[in-house]
Amino acid sequence: MKKNGIMGGTFNPIHNGHLALAQSALEQFALDEVLFMPCGVPYMKADQHVEDGQIRAEMTALAIEGRPHFRLSLMELEQEGNTYTYQTLERLKSENPETVYYFIAGADSLFHMTKWAHPERIFADCRVLAAVRDDKTTEDMEAQIRFLEQQYNARIHLLQTETMDISSSGIRRKVAAGESIADMVPEAVRIYIDRKRLYC
Numbered sequence: 326m327k328k329n330g331i332m333g334g335t336f337n338p339i340h341n342g343h344l345a346l347a348q349s350a351l352e353q354f355a356l357d358e359v360l361f362m363p364c365g366v367p368y369m370k371a372d373q374h375v376e377d378g379q380i381r382a383e384m385t386a387l388a389i390e391g392r393p394h395f396r397l398s399l400m401e402l403e404q405e406g407n408t409y410t411y412q413t414l415e416r417l418k419s420e421n422p423e424t425v426y427y428f429i430a431g432a433d434s435l436f437h438m439t440k441w442a443h444p445e446r447i448f449a450d451c452r453v454l455a456a457v458r459d460d461k462t463t464e465d466m467e468a469q470i471r472f473l474e475q476q477y478n479a480r481i482h483l484l485q486t487e488t489m490d491i492s493s494s495g496i497r498r499k500v501a502a503g504e505s506i507a508d509m510v511p512e513a514v515r516i517y518i519d520r521k522r523l524y525c
Contacts (some may be wrong), residue, residue, distance in 0.1 A: 327424040330359035331417075331451070333401070333410065335493065336381045336390040338518060339388045340510045344395075344489040349486040350429045351394055352455050359429070360398040361385050365408040376523060387513040411443040411495045414450040426451040429484070432458040435469055439476075448479040500524040 332347045339361070347359045348402055348510040363381045368486055375381075380524050382402055389395035400416065401408040410428070417426060430438070430449045432524050438444050466483060473479040501524055518524065 327421070328354065328427065329421075329424050330354075330356045330427045330429050330454070331362060331365060331414075332359050332429050333362045333413075335375055336363045336385050337493050338381070338510060339377050339385050341421070341495060341508075342489040344388060344392075344511070345489060346431070346484070346486050347395060348430060349456075350427065350484055353484060354427060354454060354482070356394070356427060358394045358396050360396055361389055361397040362401055362413070365404050365406075367371040368505060380521065380523070381424050384514050384517055387517055388511045390513065410441045411441070411446040411450070414447060418450050427454050427488055428452070429454045429456075431456050432461040432466060434485070435466065435473075435481070435508055436461075444497075445477050448473065448477040451488070452480040452482065454482050454484040456486050456487065459519060464468045497524040 328478045330347065332343060332350075334343065334360060336343070343361075347361070350356060351359055359368065362404075363378060363385055365378060382397065386397050389397060401413055414426060414428070417424070428447070430453055432455060435453070438453075439449065455466060455470070457463060463483070470479075470481045470483075473481060492499075496506050496509050500518060506518070510518070
């Protein structure tokens, strides 16, 4: 069975924290590859300005260039209307029945997944790799995992990763303020943002 990670997100913009999380998942769970999947219409961020999907895809492609185990997926961007994780997973499983999927999630996502559309279908179609972060204790994470296992028969593993104080919203604020983001994103992404005058 092939083992593929799914690194989904708005990627507005993609940053070094995303890449570090994906690399940790790749190494700790011996994944064959990680699919970087920019979301299409982010219905949960309707109150935020999100750059066009093509722009976010181009930044993602630049960020993962030269990393042979990372691959860009346009599946959600090419879908009309709102995109839902459960639908994406069902399509992936239908197209690749011999592949086991590992959904890579931050600690916050683990505590919000019950509010996503059809969480029971999400947990049925993938294993979840949940990153341990400083704002959540290991005890908090383990308690949430036990709850999800009991409620949804979920298969969840803790993912140890380097803590990085980086967020896409923080990057956007820095760009708008004219501050450097050189240590927050790959250089190719920094140049792209500057050239396109994004987030100014």
